[in-house]
Amino acid sequence: MIKYDIFIDESCHLMDDYSKSVMAIGYIKVPRDDYHRIKLELNDIKLRHKTPMEIKWGKISESRLSLYIALIDYFFMNPIEFRCILVKYKERLDHDQFNQGSHDNFYYKLIYHLLNNPFVNPIGNQYRTFLDIKDTRGRDKIRKINEIFENKFYGKSPFIHFQHIRSEESVLLQLADLFIGAVTYKTRVLHESSIKNKIIEYLEEKSGYVLDESTEPWETKFNIFDHQPKKK
Numbered sequence: 001m002i003k004y005d006i007f008i009d010e011s012c013h014l015m016d017d018y019s020k021s022v023m024a025i026g027y028i029k030v031p032r033d034d035y036h037r038i039k040l041e042l043n044d045i046k047l048r049h050k051t052p053m054e055i056k057w058g059k060i061s062e063s064r065l066s067l068y069i070a071l072i073d074y075f076f077m078n079p080i081e082f083r084c085i086l087v088k089y090k091e092r093l094d095h096d097q098f099n100q101g102s103h104d105n106f107y108y109k110l111i112y113h114l115l116n117n118p119f120v121n122p123i124g125n126q127y128r129t130f131l132d133i134k135d136t137r138g139r140d141k142i143r144k145i146n147e148i149f150e151n152k153f154y155g156k157s158p159f160i161h162f163q164h165i166r167s168e169e170s171v172l173l174q175l176a177d178l179f180i181g182a183v184t185y186k187t188r189v190l191h192e193s194s195i196k197n198k199i200i201e202y203l204e205e206k207s208g209y210v211l212d213e214s215t216e217p218w219e220t221k222f223n224i225f226d227h228q229p230k231k232k
Helices: 032-047 063-079 103-115 138-152 170-187 192-206
Strands: 004-010 023-031 081-087 126-132 158-163 222-227
Touching: 004 032, 004 103, 004 170, 023 032, 023 103, 032 063, 032 103, 032 222, 063 170, 063 192, 081 170, 103 138, 103 192, 126 138, 126 170, 126 192
Parallel strands: 004 126, 081 222, 126 158
Antiparallel strands: 004 023, 023 081
C-alpha cells in the first residue's frame, strides 16, 4: 500500500458567473514519503527565482517565466501527478434535473469523480486530501464529502482524511492552481496574455497533450477529463 497526499484547487467555479462558461477542479498528488522533500524543493525553486509570495495563475508575471518553466520541469521529473475535471459549457448545467437543485451537490459529484478513478487512484492505496478554502461553509462541505466516501466504501474508504488549508501556505496547492489555470485559460480561447500562452505551450509540449481536451482515462502523470453537459 502506498500513502498519498492530494491537494485540490478549483478555477472559475462560481456557478452564477456565466461570463466564464468553463470551470475546472483538479489536484496535485504526491507520495506521502516524498511530500516533505518535494515541498522543500519547490519552495527552494521559488526562492531561487526571488518569488517568496504565493503563485497564482491570475497574477502571472512575464518577468517570472523562468520560474514557471522550472516548476513545470520539476513536476515532470518527480513523482508528482496532476488530474483535473474540465467542465465546458457551464451554462448548460441543469441542477434541477441532475443535482437536486443544488450547486453544492454538483460540487460533491465533481470531488467524487475527481478522486474515485481506479486507474489513477487504486483502491489498495491510502489518501489524505487537502482542499483550498473557498467559502465559510468549508466544515460542512468536508463533512459531506467524507460521508459520501464512507458510504461508497462501506466505512472503509481509502480516502481517510479531508481538510481545508490555505493556498498561500501550500506550494502544492499553488502548483495545482497554476496547472488548472492553464487548462481553463486554453479552453476559454483567451490569447491576450503572451506569458500565459507560453506557459500553456510548454505544458502541452512536456505533457504531450493539448490542455482543452481529455487525455486517456488511464493516464496517471497528467490527466484531464473533459465533461460537457448536454444542451437543455
